[in-house]
Amino acid sequence: xxxxxxxxxxxxxxxxxxxxxxxxxxxxxxxxxxxxxxxxxxxxxxxxxxxxxxxxxxxxxxxxxxxxxxxxxxxxxxxxxxxxxxxxxxxxxxxxxxxxxxxxxxxxxxxxxxxxxxxxxxxxxxx
Amino acid sequence: xxxxxxxxxxxxxxxxxxxxxxxxxxxxxxxxxxxxxxxxxxxxxxxxxxxxxxxxxxxxxxxxxxxxxxxxxxxxxxxxxxxxxxxxxxxxxxxxxxxxxxxxxxxxxxxxxxxxxxxxxxxxxxxxxxxxxxxxxxxxxxxxxxxxxxxxxxxxxxxxxxxxxxxxxxxxxxxxxxxxxxxxxxxxxxxxxxxxxxxxxxxxxxxxxxxxxxxxxxxxxxxxxxxxxxxxxxxxxxxxxxxxxxxxxxxxxxxxxxxxxxxxxxxxxxxxxxxxxxxxxxxxxxxxxxxxxxxxxxxxxxxxxxxxxxxxxxxxxxxxxxxxxxxxxxxxx
Numbered sequence: 001x002x003x004x005x006x007x008x009x010x011x012x013x014x015x016x017x018x019x020x021x022x023x024x025x026x027x028x029x030x031x032x033x034x035x036x037x038x039x040x041x042x043x044x045x046x047x048x049x050x051x052x053x054x055x056x057x058x059x060x061x062x063x064x065x066x067x068x069x070x071x072x073x074x075x076x077x078x079x080x081x082x083x084x085x086x087x088x089x090x091x092x093x094x095x096x097x098x099x100x101x102x103x104x105x106x107x108x109x110x111x112x113x114x115x116x117x118x119x120x121x122x123x124x125x126x127x
Numbered sequence: 128x129x130x131x132x133x134x135x136x137x138x139x140x141x142x143x144x145x146x147x148x149x150x151x152x153x154x155x156x157x158x159x160x161x162x163x164x165x166x167x168x169x170x171x172x173x174x175x176x177x178x179x180x181x182x183x184x185x186x187x188x189x190x191x192x193x194x195x196x197x198x199x200x201x202x203x204x205x206x207x208x209x210x211x212x213x214x215x216x217x218x219x220x221x222x223x224x225x226x227x228x229x230x231x232x233x234x235x236x237x238x239x240x241x242x243x244x245x246x247x248x249x250x251x252x253x254x255x256x257x258x259x260x261x262x263x264x265x266x267x268x269x270x271x272x273x274x275x276x277x278x279x280x281x282x283x284x285x286x287x288x289x290x291x292x293x294x295x296x297x298x299x300x301x302x303x304x305x306x307x308x309x310x311x312x313x314x315x316x317x318x319x320x321x322x323x324x325x326x327x328x329x330x331x332x333x334x335x336x337x338x339x340x341x342x343x344x345x346x347x348x349x350x351x352x353x354x355x356x357x358x359x360x361x362x363x364x365x366x367x368x369x370x371x372x373x374x375x376x377x378x379x380x381x382x383x384x385x386x387x388x389x390x391x392x393x394x395x396x397x398x399x400x401x402x403x404x405x406x407x408x409x410x411x412x413x414x415x416x417x418x419x420x421x422x423x424x425x426x427x428x429x430x431x432x433x434x435x436x437x438x439x440x441x442x443x444x445x446x447x448x449x450x451x452x453x454x455x456x457x458x459x460x
Contacts, residue, residue, distance in 0.1 A: 108410040112439050113362035113369065114339065115456035120361045121151060121341045124406060125348035126373025127161045127326025 151322070151336050155350075158184045159302055160194070160254045162348060164324030168336050172317045179316060180323065183309045190219040191301045193243060194254045200295060203287070213279075213288040221285040224278070226304045226413055227297050231275035234421040236392055241273040243296035245395035249386050255377050264382025272392045298388075303370055303416035306330035310412075327371035330412035331364060339363030344406040344441060346375045357404075358449050360441065360458055368412025372419040373404040389423050401426035404443040407433070408455070414438075 152170035154177050156163050163184065167176045192198040199220050204212060216224070227240035250265050251258060278295070279288030289295070302325040310323040314333030322331045322340050327348045331340050341363050345355035348371070357375075374397070377388040391398040405422040409415035418438050422429035430452055433440045439455040449458050 110410055110437055110439065110453075111364055111367040111408055112454040113342075113364050113408045113456065116338065116341055116361050116363045118338065118341055118361070118363075120343035120351040121153070121166055121336075122164050122322055122324050122329060123343050123345065123348050123351050123355075124324070124327045124329050124369050124371040125345040125355075126371055126376030126404060127328075127348040 149337065151320070151340075159188055159192075159305065159325060160256065161302065161326035162324075164322065164329075166322040166324075166340070167313075167317065168320035168334065169317065172319050176313050176317055176321065179313055180309050183312065184305060184325075186219060187223070187301065187305045187308075190217055191223050191297045193296050193298060200297065203289065203295075207291070209291065211288055211290045213286055216285050216287045218285060221280065221282050221287070223297050223301050223304060224280050224287060224295065225282050227295070227300045228275055228278060228280060230300045230413070230417040230420075233417060234424075236275060237421040237424045238299050238417050239272055239275045239392035240295045240297055240299070241275055241277060241293055242299075242390045242392055242395070243294040244292075245270070245272050245390055245392075246296055246388070248395070249390075249397070250381055251377075251386075251388060255388075261380045262382075264384070265386075267384065267396060270395045272390075272395050274392070299420055300413055300416060302326060303328040303330070303368065303411075303413040306412045307368060327373070327376075327406075328368070328412050328416050329370065330368045331366060335365040339365040342369055344369070344371055344404075346373050346404045346443070348376070358443055358447055358458075360449075360456075362408075362456060364408055367408060367410045368415045369406065369408045370412055370416035370419045371404060371406040372416070372423050374398070374400045374423060375403050389420060391424050398424045399426060400445050402429065402442045403445050403447075405429065406441045406455075408439045 151166040151168050152173040153164065153166045154173060155165070158181070163180070165173070165177055165180055167173050188195065188198070190199045193200060195201060199217055203214060203216075224240070227238075230238040231240065246252070248265070248268065250262060273290065273293045277290050277293055280286070306323045306325045306328045307330045310321050310330035310332040313321040313323070318333070320331070320333040320335050320340075322329060324330075329340075329342060341361055343351060343355060343359055343361045345359035346357040349355065362369075372389060374387045374389055378385055380386070387397045387400075389398050390396065402423055405419040407415040407419040407422070409418060415438075418433065418436065418440070422433060422440065422442065425432055429442065430450060433442075434452045437453055439453040440451065441455050441458075442450045442452070444450070451457050
C-alpha cells in the first residue's frame with residue numbers, strides 16, 4: 001500500500017508539472033504582453049485550422065516507438081506504476097523543451113451564449 | 128465514425144420536421160457513429176440541406192473513420208519496414224489531420240490524435256454501438272501516447288509522415304470540424320440559417336432564427352423534447368459553435384473498471400473525473416470542442432485556463448455542481 005501511495009503522489013506531482021508545462025512553453029515564446037496561457041488565448045477563440053496548416057507543414061524526425069521504453073503495466077486493480085511515471089517524466093520533459101511558434105492570427109469575436117427560457121431546438125451533450 | 132454496413136446516413140432514422148410556426152425545420156438521423164441534427168431556417172430547403180449534409184458526412188466517414196477498414200485513414204500503412212512512412216493523402220484527410228494537429232498544439236498536447244492505440248488497448252476498437260458495455264478486465268498500462276509532434280504533415284503537398292506503428296484517432300476533432308464545414312457550406316449554398324449537430328458538437332452558420340439557436344446543454348446528448356437527466360441549461364447562440372464533452376458518455380466496464388473515451392495523452396488512460404461535463408461556446412465548433420475536451424483533461428486548472436482564453440464555458444463537476452466562466456450565463460437553482 002505504501003508503494004501505491006507513493007505512486008499516487010508521484011503521479012499527482014507529475015500532473016502538476018505537466019500543467020505547468022503550458023507556462024514554461026509560453027515563456028519560450030517571448031511575445032510581449034502574452035501572459036500565462038496567452039499563446040492559446042491568442043489563437044483559440046478566433047483560430048481557424050488554416051492558421052495551423054502552415055505551421056503543420058513540417059516533417060519531424062521520428063523518435064523511437066513509445067513502447068521501446070519500459071512502461072509499468074498493472075492488471076486491473078493494479079500494481080506499481082513507478083517505472084511508468086519515470087517514463088512519463090522522460091517523455092514529457094523531452095517535449096517540454098520544444099518551443100511553440102508564436103502567431104499573429106487575428107482573433108475572431110467569441111460569441112457569448114445567452115440564457116433563454118424558451119424550449120430548446122437542439123441538444124449538446126456528451127456523445 | 129460508422130462501422131461497415133451502417134455508413135449510409137439516414138438509414139437508422141426517418142428523421143422529422145418541426146412544425147412550430149416560425150421555428151426552424153429539423154431532421155435527425157445517425158451517421159459518424161452519432162446522432163445528426165440538421166435545422167434550417169427555411170423549411171423549404173430542408174430536403175436539399177439534408178442531401179448535402181449526407182454527402183458531406185459520407186465523405187468525412189470514408190476519409191477519417193477509425194472503424195471502417197476501407198476508410199482512407201485505416202488504409203494508411205504505418206506498420207511496414209523503416210522508421211517512418213510518408214504517403215500522399217486526400218485533401219479531406221489532410222485537412223482533418225491538420226485540424227487535429229492544430230487542436231493538439233493549442234492545448235499543449237491535451238487533445239492528441241495519437242491516442243488511437245491507447246484507445247484500442249482499453250477495448251474501444253470498434254464503433255461504440257458495437258462495443259460490449261461489460262467485458263472482462265483489460266490490462267491498464269500507464270504509458271504516454273506517442274505524441275502529436277511525431278506526426279508530420281505538409282498540407283500543401285498533402286504528404287503525411289507517420290513513424291512506424293503510430294496510428295491516428297481523429298475522433299476528438301473530426302466531428303466538430305465536419306459540423307463547421309457542413310454548416311458553412313450549407314448556409315452558403317442554400318442562403319438560409321443552418322445548424323448542424325453531430326452528437327454534442329454544434330455549428331451554426333447563416334442568419335439565425337429570431338432569438339438565436341436554442342440549445343440545451345446536458346450530460347449526455349439526446350432529443351430536445353425529452354427531459355434531460357442531471358443538470359441542464361438552455362442557451363441561445365447566433366454564430367460560431369458550441370460543444371460539450373462528458374465523461375458520462377461513451378463509458379464501458381471492463382472487469383472492475385469503468386472506462387470512458389476521453390483519454391489523458393500523458394497516461395494513455397481515461398482522464399480523472401473532476402469535471403464530468405464541460406460545454407464551451409467559441410467562434411467555431413472545433414475550437415469549442417478542443418477547449419471542452421482539454422478542460423476535462425486539465426481538471427481543476429480548466430477554470431482559469433478557460434477564463435484566460437475568454438471562452439464562455441459551463442463546467443459540471445463530479446457531484447453535479449455547475450460553474451460558469453467567460454460570460455456563460457450564470458445558473459440559479
